[in-house]
Amino acid sequence: MAQAGRRPGQTETREEILEAARRRFAEQGYDGATVRAIAADAGVNAALLHHFFGTKQQLFAASMNLPVDPGELVPRILEGPEAEIGERLVRAFLGLWEAPDGRAPFLAMIRSATTNEQVATMMRQFLERAVLARVAEARGVPKVRVAGIAAQMIGFALLRYVIGLPPLVNASEEEIVGMLAPVAQYYLTPGTEKVRLPMHQEGGLARHWSETTG
Amino acid sequence: MAQAGRRPGQTETREEILEAARRRFAEQGYDGATVRAIAADAGVNAALLHHFFGTKQQLFAASMNLPVDPGELVPRILEGPEAEIGERLVRAFLGLWEAPDGRAPFLAMIRSATTNEQVATMMRQFLERAVLARVAEARGVPKVRVAGIAAQMIGFALLRYVIGLPPLVNASEEEIVGMLAPVAQYYLTPGTEKVRLPMHQEGGLARHWSETTG
Numbered sequence: 001m002a003q004a005g006r007r008p009g010q011t012e013t014r015e016e017i018l019e020a021a022r023r024r025f026a027e028q029g030y031d032g033a034t035v036r037a038i039a040a041d042a043g044v045n046a047a048l049l050h051h052f053f054g055t056k057q058q059l060f061a062a063s064m065n066l067p068v069d070p071g072e073l074v075p076r077i078l079e080g081p082e083a084e085i086g087e088r089l090v091r092a093f094l095g096l097w098e099a100p101d102g103r104a105p106f107l108a109m110i111r112s113a114t115t116n117e118q119v120a121t122m123m124r125q126f127l128e129r130a131v132l133a134r135v136a137e138a139r140g141v142p143k144v145r146v147a148g149i150a151a152q153m154i155g156f157a158l159l160r161y162v163i164g165l166p167p168l169v170n171a172s173e174e175e176i177v178g179m180l181a182p183v184a185q186y187y188l189t190p191g192t193e194k195v196r197l198p199m200h201q202e203g204g205l206a207r208h209w210s211e212t213t214g
Numbered sequence: 215m216a217q218a219g220r221r222p223g224q225t226e227t228r229e230e231i232l233e234a235a236r237r238r239f240a241e242q243g244y245d246g247a248t249v250r251a252i253a254a255d256a257g258v259n260a261a262l263l264h265h266f267f268g269t270k271q272q273l274f275a276a277s278m279n280l281p282v283d284p285g286e287l288v289p290r291i292l293e294g295p296e297a298e299i300g301e302r303l304v305r306a307f308l309g310l311w312e313a314p315d316g317r318a319p320f321l322a323m324i325r326s327a328t329t330n331e332q333v334a335t336m337m338r339q340f341l342e343r344a345v346l347a348r349v350a351e352a353r354g355v356p357k358v359r360v361a362g363i364a365a366q367m368i369g370f371a372l373l374r375y376v377i378g379l380p381p382l383v384n385a386s387e388e389e390i391v392g393m394l395a396p397v398a399q400y401y402l403t404p405g406t407e408k409v410r411l412p413m414h415q416e417g418g419l420a421r422h423w424s425e426t427t428g
Contacts (some may be wrong), residue, residue, distance in 0.1 A: 144389070
């Protein structure tokens with residue numbers, strides 16, 4: 001299966017499947033589009049589509065030209081010492097954006113999502129299924145907390161890579177990790193959602209963190 | 215000055231100034247466009263322009279249809295108890311977005327900034343002059359820290375109001391304040407930039423916070 005070889009027409013078939021996927025995802029959203037319908041549109045059977053692209057989520061990542069499938073990235077972030085999960089998340093995210101071929105597809109996705117309701121729907125459903133639900137369950141935190149760190153990272157990418165805000169553009173990778181990792185750690189640590197404001201009352205967040213991260 | 219009255223032609227003059235401002239800001243950026251040049255384009259003198267719109271920053275806010283001038287908002291966030299600055303920032307930001315006429319202009323600005331290099335330049339320069347520099351100086355933190363909380367809030371607005379991510383859409387204002395205020399407090403508290411990872415070493419962020427917000 002790994003060595004499928006290159007028969008004539010295989011590249012075209014792949015391209016036709018990706019075309020059909022882009023069309024279906026745009027028209028019906030990530031949830032509404034089925035692998036079966038995409039295969040039928042491309043004139044192939046579902047088994048062949050699966051052979052080429054794997055799961056629906058992997059097909060989506062390929063059709064959007066994402067350089068990485070979140071299905072692979074998320075477990076890499078979750079595995080490892082608890083106290084360093086924030087740092088792993090920020091480093092993985094930076095790795096994607098700083099890679100030469102990594103930036104363009106994400107930029108395209110943010111641009112389309114802010115100008116096109118269909119793309120926004122796709123992105124919303126994909127983020128929820130492929131990222132929020134999975135990370136929330138693995139970490140034992142509410143989905144809204146995972147959305148909080150997603151917001152931090154997407155806003156950071158927008159200001160550093162799209163708007164080009166000088167203090168963020170000029171910051172080194174290590175400075176960025178030092179600044180963002182504690183925020184990621186906060187969102188992904190169970191118990192921090194019970195913090196009450198103002199923060200200094202009864203030790204506030206400081207106390208919760210020292211209790212939960214020891 | 216507050217009671218300037220409404221002479222015939224005043225509305226047109228205001229509109230011509232705003233038109234000229236939008237054109238100059240788009241062509242030359244926020245820094246490059248001068249109030250004098252905008253006044254000349256609109257066929258008025260600089261004193262009349264100032265009478266109508268105040269400072270360059272206020273003129274920019276008016277020309278972008280922003281419902282609020284950051285020059286007024288920023289001091290309101292900075293004034294008050296230290297330990298509640300994060301909460302004040304999040305509440306002020308939510309107040310803008312939740313207001314019926316507040317959302318559309320910001321959405322338009324995010325959309326244009328991600329698709330148009332000129333708008334990105336304007337937004338970058340305006341954010342730096344009107345927000346980052348001022349807040350950084352008032353709080354005694356590096357500008358990159360203010361950029362960090364700006365990224366969090368812009369990403370939050372993108373996911374809640376543009377993409378419509380369900381866990382953020384369904385969260386109440388109080389839940390959002392409870393979640394984001396500690397992050398704002400972290401960015402705007404001097405000393406937290408010295409936190410070293412992993413966080414649990416020597417008390418990490420928890421210790422720094424208890425020392426600084428005590």
